[in-house]
Amino acid sequence: MTDRPSWAPQGIDLTVPSVSRIYDYFLGGSHNFEVDREAGRLVMKALPGIAKIGQANRAVMRRAVRFALDHGITQFLDIGSGIPTFGNVHEVAQAASPEACVVYVDNDPVAVAHSRAVLEGNERATIAAADLRDPRSILEHPEARRLLDFDQPVALMLVAVLHFLRDDERPAELIATLRDALAPGSVLVITHGTLENSPTVAGQHAAHEVYRRTSTPVVTRTTAEVEPFFDGFEIVEPGIVPVAYWRPDSPSYDEDDPVLQVLAGVGLKA
Amino acid sequence: MTARPAQAAAEGDTAPGEAPDDNLRRFAAIWSRAIYPVTATSMTRAEFEDHLVPLARILRDTLRAAPFDPRAAVQVGTALIAAHCTDPEALPSILGIIDAYLVLYCPPQPALPADESRVRCARLQHAVSVGFSQALRERTLREQESLSRAALAAQAEAESALAASEARFRAVFECAAVGIGIADLDGRVLEVNDAMARMFGGRERLMRHNVSYWAQADKEPDQRALSAELLRGERDGYHMEKAYPRPDGSVLWANLQVSLLRDPAGNPQYQMALMEDITERRGLLSRLRHQATHDALTGLPNRALFFERLDQALTASGPTGRIGVCYLDLDGFKTVNDSLGHAVGDRLLVAVADRLSDCVTGPDQIVARIGGDEFVALCTDPADQHEVTDLATRILQALSTPVLVDGRELPVHGSIGIVHGPVGDRTAADVLRSADITMYRAKDLGGNRYEVADPDSDARAITRHGLTNGLPGALERGEFFIEYQPLIGLVDGAVHGAEALVRWCHPAHGILGPDRFIPLAEASGQIVPLGRWVLEQAARQAREWQDEHDGDGAPRVNVNLSPIQLHHPDLVAEVARVLDETGLSPRSLCLEVTESALIGADEDQLKPLRQIADLGVDIALDDFGTGYSNLSSLRWLPLSVLKLDRAFTRGMRQHPADPVDLKIVEGVVSLAHGLGLTVTVEGIETRTQAEHLRALGCDTGQGWYYARPGPPDRLHRLTLADAS
Numbered sequence: 001m002t003d004r005p006s007w008a009p010q011g012i013d014l015t016v017p018s019v020s021r022i023y024d025y026f027l028g029g030s031h032n033f034e035v036d037r038e039a040g041r042l043v044m045k046a047l048p049g050i051a052k053i054g055q056a057n058r059a060v061m062r063r064a065v066r067f068a069l070d071h072g073i074t075q076f077l078d079i080g081s082g083i084p085t086f087g088n089v090h091e092v093a094q095a096a097s098p099e100a101c102v103v104y105v106d107n108d109p110v111a112v113a114h115s116r117a118v119l120e121g122n123e124r125a126t127i128a129a130a131d132l133r134d135p136r137s138i139l140e141h142p143e144a145r146r147l148l149d150f151d152q153p154v155a156l157m158l159v160a161v162l163h164f165l166r167d168d169e170r171p172a173e174l175i176a177t178l179r180d181a182l183a184p185g186s187v188l189v190i191t192h193g194t195l196e197n198s199p200t201v202a203g204q205h206a207a208h209e210v211y212r213r214t215s216t217p218v219v220t221r222t223t224a225e226v227e228p229f230f231d232g233f234e235i236v237e238p239g240i241v242p243v244a245y246w247r248p249d250s251p252s253y254d255e256d257d258p259v260l261q262v263l264a265g266v267g268l269k270a
Numbered sequence: 271m272t273a274r275p276a277q278a279a280a281e282g283d284t285a286p287g288e289a290p291d292d293n294l295r296r297f298a299a300i301w302s303r304a305i306y307p308v309t310a311t312s313m314t315r316a317e318f319e320d321h322l323v324p325l326a327r328i329l330r331d332t333l334r335a336a337p338f339d340p341r342a343a344v345q346v347g348t349a350l351i352a353a354h355c356t357d358p359e360a361l362p363s364i365l366g367i368i369d370a371y372l373v374l375y376c377p378p379q380p381a382l383p384a385d386e387s388r389v390r391c392a393r394l395q396h397a398v399s400v401g402f403s404q405a406l407r408e409r410t411l412r413e414q415e416s417l418s419r420a421a422l423a424a425q426a427e428a429e430s431a432l433a434a435s436e437a438r439f440r441a442v443f444e445c446a447a448v449g450i451g452i453a454d455l456d457g458r459v460l461e462v463n464d465a466m467a468r469m470f471g472g473r474e475r476l477m478r479h480n481v482s483y484w485a486q487a488d489k490e491p492d493q494r495a496l497s498a499e500l501l502r503g504e505r506d507g508y509h510m511e512k513a514y515p516r517p518d519g520s521v522l523w524a525n526l527q528v529s530l531l532r533d534p535a536g537n538p539q540y541q542m543a544l545m546e547d548i549t550e551r552r553g554l555l556s557r558l559r560h561q562a563t564h565d566a567l568t569g570l571p572n573r574a575l576f577f578e579r580l581d582q583a584l585t586a587s588g589p590t591g592r593i594g595v596c597y598l599d600l601d602g603f604k605t606v607n608d609s610l611g612h613a614v615g616d617r618l619l620v621a622v623a624d625r626l627s628d629c630v631t632g633p634d635q636i637v638a639r640i641g642g643d644e645f646v647a648l649c650t651d652p653a654d655q656h657e658v659t660d661l662a663t664r665i666l667q668a669l670s671t672p673v674l675v676d677g678r679e680l681p682v683h684g685s686i687g688i689v690h691g692p693v694g695d696r697t698a699a700d701v702l703r704s705a706d707i708t709m710y711r712a713k714d715l716g717g718n719r720y721e722v723a724d725p726d727s728d729a730r731a732i733t734r735h736g737l738t739n740g741l742p743g744a745l746e747r748g749e750f751f752i753e754y755q756p757l758i759g760l761v762d763g764a765v766h767g768a769e770a771l772v773r774w775c776h777p778a779h780g781i782l783g784p785d786r787f788i789p790l791a792e793a794s795g796q797i798v799p800l801g802r803w804v805l806e807q808a809a810r811q812a813r814e815w816q817d818e819h820d821g822d823g824a825p826r827v828n829v830n831l832s833p834i835q836l837h838h839p840d841l842v843a844e845v846a847r848v849l850d851e852t853g854l855s856p857r858s859l860c861l862e863v864t865e866s867a868l869i870g871a872d873e874d875q876l877k878p879l880r881q882i883a884d885l886g887v888d889i890a891l892d893d894f895g896t897g898y899s900n901l902s903s904l905r906w907l908p909l910s911v912l913k914l915d916r917a918f919t920r921g922m923r924q925h926p927a928d929p930v931d932l933k934i935v936e937g938v939v940s941l942a943h944g945l946g947l948t949v950t951v952e953g954i955e956t957r958t959q960a961e962h963l964r965a966l967g968c969d970t971g972q973g974w975y976y977a978r979p980g981p982p983d984r985l986h987r988l989t990l991a992d993a994s
Contacts, residue, residue, distance in 0.1 A: 012428045014421060021417075028310035028356040030413035031420075051310065058312040083417075086354050087312030109428055114420030249314040 012109050019164065020082030020111040026054040029085040031114065046209075053243075053262050054160075057191055058087045060243040060264045061159045064189040065092045067236075067247070067266060068155035069100070073187055075154040077144065079105040079132050080161025084118045089157060090125040100124065101147045105138055107131040132161060133169055135177040153185035153269075160262070162229065163193040163218050172228050179232045179269065186269040188233050191243060194263045195220045226263055233267025240265035294330060297375040298322040301367045308360040311353055318353070325349055329368060329398075330376035333390055340393040347401025351409055361402055365395045449524070449545035452531075455501055455538055457481035469524070469547050471517040481541065484514065500530050503538040511548070523549040565639040567616055568623030576638035576646055580698045583650045589694050594649035594658030597687040597705035598626075598665060601717040603643035606680060617675045619643065622682060625668040629661060645684075646705070655722070658690045662720040685712035686720035704728055707735070733779070737787055740776070741796040745803060749775050752807050753979035757828065757950060760964040760971050767826035767860070769972065770808035771979045772800070792834050801835045802844055809852040809859060811982050816858060825985060828860045828890060833867035842881045849885065856886030860911060864892045868907060869900070876907070883908035890950065895938070904945055912942045914968070916953025922962040923955060932966065939967045 017039035021032040025040040028051070032040070043050050065076070074097050078089045081104035093100035102125040106112050115127035128143040138144060148154055156178060165171040179188070223240045230240075238245060246264040302319040311318060325346045332342040350364060372394070373387045382390070443450055449466025453459045457480040467473040476484075485493055496508040507529040514522040524545045531540040563575035571579070583593050600622065607615035619639070626637045626645055634650040647665065652658050665686060672679040687708030689701050704723045712721040721727075744750060754768035774782040791797040812827035819825075835841055849856055861882065868876070868891070883889050890911035891904075895918055904912070918935050921928025935951075942949045951963050954973030963971060977984075 012421070012425050014425075026310075028354060030410040031417040033417070055310050055312065059314070062312050086310075109424035110417070110421045113423035113427065114417060117416060117420060117423070249316070 014110075018108050018110065020106065020108050023054055023160070024083040024085045026051045027058065027085045029083065031083045031085065046205075047261070049261070056243045057160050057262055060191060060246050061089065061157065061189070062087055062092045063247055063249065064157070064159075064187075064264070064266055065089055065155070066096065068187045068189075069093060069096050071153070071185070071187060071268070073153045073155045073185070074100045075148050075152060076100065076102040076157060077105070077138075077148060077154050078102060078157040078159070079138065080158065080164070081106050081111070081115065081127070082108070083111050084115050090119070090122065094122075094124065102126075103128060103141075103144050103147050105130050105132070105141075105144075132158075132165065132174060135174050139178065139181045150181055151183055153183050153187070155187040155189060156182060157189045158229075159189060159191045160193070162190060162226075163220060166217075166219055172231065175229050176231060182269055184269055188230060188267040188269070189264075190226065190229055190240075190266075191262050191264045192226050192229075193218055193220045194222060194226075194261060196222055196263075223263060226265065230265060230267040233269050235265055235267045293375040294323060294326050297330075297367075297371055298326045300371055300375075301326065301364075304363040304367050305350075305355055305360055308357050308363060309353065309355040310357065311355070313353070321353055326372075326376070329372055329394060332394060332397075333372065333376060333387075334378050338390055338393075340390070340397040343394045343397035344401035344404070347398040347403070348405040350398075350402060351405035356406060356409065358406070361399065364402070365398065368395050368398065449543070449547070451476070451543045451545070453481045453541050453543075455541065457485075457541075460540070466543075466545055469522055469545065470514070475517065481543075497528070500528060500541060501538060503530065503532070503536075506530050521549070522547060523552045565623075568620050568639050570623050570627065570645070571636055571638040573638065573640040576636070576640055576648065577698050579636055579638075579648055579650075580701065583648065584693050584696065584698060584701070589692065591651050591693045592691060593689070593693055593701065594652040594655075594661070595689045595701055595705045596647040596649075596658065596662045596665060596720070597689075597702070597709045598645040598647070598684045599709050599713065600643040601683040601685055601713065610675075610678075610680075614675050614678075614680075618673050618680055618682065621673040621675070622669065626665060629664040629668050631661075635661065646702070652690065655690045658688055659720065659722070662686045662688055666718065666720065683718035685709050685717045687712055688720055688722045690722065734790065737776070737779075737782075738790045738794050741787065741791055741794060741800075744774060744776070745796075745799060749777070750800070750803065751775060752804060752811070752982075754811070754827070754982050754985045755972055755979040756825075756977045756985055757970050757972050758976045760951075760960065760968055765825050765985065766970055767828060767858075768982075768985050769828040769862070769979075770804060770811070770830075772804050788832065792832055795834070797832045797834050798838055801832060805829050805844065805848050806852075809848045809854045812858050813852040813854040814982075815985075816854065824858065826858045826860055826888075828862050830862045830892065831867075833864070836863060836867055836878065837875065842878045842885075845882050845887065846885060849887075857888070860888040860890050862890040862892040862913065865894055865896065868903070880908045883910070901941065904941070904947070909947055911950055912938070912947045913950045913952055914938065916951075916973075919951055919953055919959050919963065922959045925958055927958070927962050932962065935963070935966050935968070943967065 014033060015035055017036045021036035022040045022043065024031040025037050026044070047053075068076070074093070076089050076093055081089070084104075089104075090100070090102040093102060104115055104119075104125070104127045106115065106127065107130065109129065112127050112129045119125045119127060124147065126143045126147055128138065128141040130138045130141050132138070139150075158175070162171050162175075165174070175188075179186075226240055227235070238247070240263050243262045243264040246266070298319055302315065302322050305322075306315055306318050309318065313321060328346055329343060332338075332340060335342070347364075350360075355364070369391060373391050378387055378390065443463050446463060446465055449463065449469050451459060451462040451466050459477045459479070459481060462473060462476050467476060470476045482497075485497055493508075493510060493512070496505070496510075499505045500508060507527060509525075509527045512524050512526045514524060516522050525548045527544040529542045529544070530538055531542055533539045563572060563578070564570065565572045580593070580595070583591070603615065603618070606618055622645070623637075623639060626647070630637055630647070634652075635647060637645060637647045639645050647661055649658055649661060666684065669682050669684050672681045674680075687705040687710070689705045689708065707728055708721050708723040711727055712719050715721065751773050753771050753773055755771060756765045757767040757769060758764070759766045772784055772788075774787050776782050788797065791800050808827045808829045812825070815827075816824040831841075838844075845859075845861075848854075849859065863879065879889060888910040889908055890913050891907065891909050892913050893915045894912050895915045914935065918931055918938075921931035922935075939949050948969040949967075950970040950972060951968045952972050954960050954963065954971045954975045956975055959973075960971055960975055
């Protein structure tokens, strides 16, 4: 395909499953179409615990938001936010700190439109249509500029999004670009799919196959591969670990085992 | 929609002595343990359990309420959905725990019969189910609706962005200065913009034809191949300059870029042509090129183009290839320019150029104007020398008719130097120099002819050329000197004087006689300073002899005057100045003038000579008898000496002498003496000649018999010998 000029719009194809709507389906939402549910069911068949993964991912995100709030951060940049099903960053953050500001970023036009509807009337939360693959477009987005003060610490949330970037899209460099725009004391939150600790490799492969049919295939990475994403950040305790083990509120239960298939880590910028 | 405990179920109703909240909490804990795993909530277990306590309270209070109204439990189902407990599979767990534990932990107060409690519990479960189902359905519908709205909004946004984008593209398409056309893969023209329609003289005409018609307008196999590759998807585009016929018969030159448009899957879909009209640019370029390579006056190729072609001819065919060059210079063109003006001269040149153009017979021949009246014809790889000489002949023939300018017939002739032969290692400059030299040879041979270059002539001419170039400096460097040939009195045998003869001691060619360089000096104008120098030197020498002889009987000196000197306006003043500066008696100086220099001279032109004669200087008529000697002119020319050419004396070398020659010389001497002229005879080589001439009454003699030309001191010795 030839390069399109940046001002040429992307089309919307509702016959292609969308990762954010599949995710909503996993979380028990109805913000999805049959094409998404069909894909979601296939993933669930391959990985029966996937719904729990999503839930745990939401939970760890909430804990990470609280971690940031505890460090006095009230600005949040959530890239790859998807469909706002429940337990969103602004709900958690603004419940704890009314002055908290949240900028969501997504490249799915439907998710953006939906987020816009949900956030309507909220003066301190907004959505920007942009793509992580073009970090400058995020940093220079008028909505981000309007709500965030990059001279003050920001919590950069890359929750369950980096595993949709291929290595040749140079995720570490994209993160570094974002990092350079952040003030010292900023926080980086990453959760990332992994094949480490996987109960069934076959299931993972099947899930990959399903995601290949979406516009965004999944690239799982190991702890060692995720660690360079924190370049320039000091990774806080307990390091890069399965989501359930990242500063849990309560001891985990046996039924949470599938949760081991997503890694979580939080870094502090010096 | 958040679950709020019904106001009806007031805490105050609890019976004293119980710890109702403990039991309520216990029930909530059991309930939470069953539901949490199937709930997609981001709450922690503890939070979720806390969240369930008010719901448990509603159930308890409803169970106890009198009158019993299970509808209050509907909100419990609603609240569970609100807490994201949306999985239908959670419902059995929700109801199962109520069924098994609610009555146990929160028994109705006052106590009811077991059956009644069971019935109430069952009806509570029905109500929770209703609330759960209704809320789930509402939530599902709401979420579906909000998603649909979002999808529509996103689509609308994308469409409006697309529309804006299309509008921009449409504007670019419509307003572009370049022509844009889109066709399908079968070559059907689908759309063209205004610029392209203008280029081709109308949209209808463009759309009427298939792309293949336009592509093969000038039958280009290259483009056909490129186009086929493009349509097969093997290339994404190609670029070329192309000529298209326009309806008015003119030609459109276009800079054409054809690109392949693919569908999202990458399959070829359309072909697009971008076309820039470069007709004017090409026209301008070719006009500029024509101006740079053609002569503005005659329209012939100019010097630059000629050398370009000559270089091509010299390099393209290799050393074995042949070339032919005819270098033409008009005879006497300068006279036309000087006498009739440049306007006439220019028209003459234009007429000549036209005639020359007609002499060219093929594309391998060109005629160029490379200088004022210099033209060159070039034959590339001629078959033989005849082809070149034929061309030269045609040129001379073409010039044989006078040119009519302003009703005046101007005769026009030219001299042509031909260079023909293998290219060898010659450069363009070599070829042209050789042609130039040969042209001058043709001119020297009388003009209106051609000569063919040969190496010997070239070498001579090159020497001639070198001498001409060396002349001006030679005078400054003192390379000239003068020898004197005695003039002997035939009666007394004494030295009466000497003729001054100039020599050039050339650094490369040795000592050169006047016949080698005087014509060159005359042609180049150097004769004026050189002649002045000779006059000065000879006069100074004669003055020395005067001093040595105490005036009386000192040898006189004869100095040659060239026709050009004769016409030089300063001549009289020069002669007077030299006489004045040297102090030489005018009687001791004789200026020799050739007969040919005086032919046709009118009284004005003779005036200087008369003035010189009035100064007391003798004038000798040199080489008398070589031309058409006009005897009557002897009457009025300011002469005092007649020098008979050696031709008259050849017949007197032997005994007996040629009687005719004797008669002629006798007659001439008689005539001369009758007019008061003395007679000098040149070229006396034998004693016999000398005796005959003395007998015939000649006054003075000159020649090898007496002495060859030599340095002045030798003459001095001779005169001293005479005197003794």
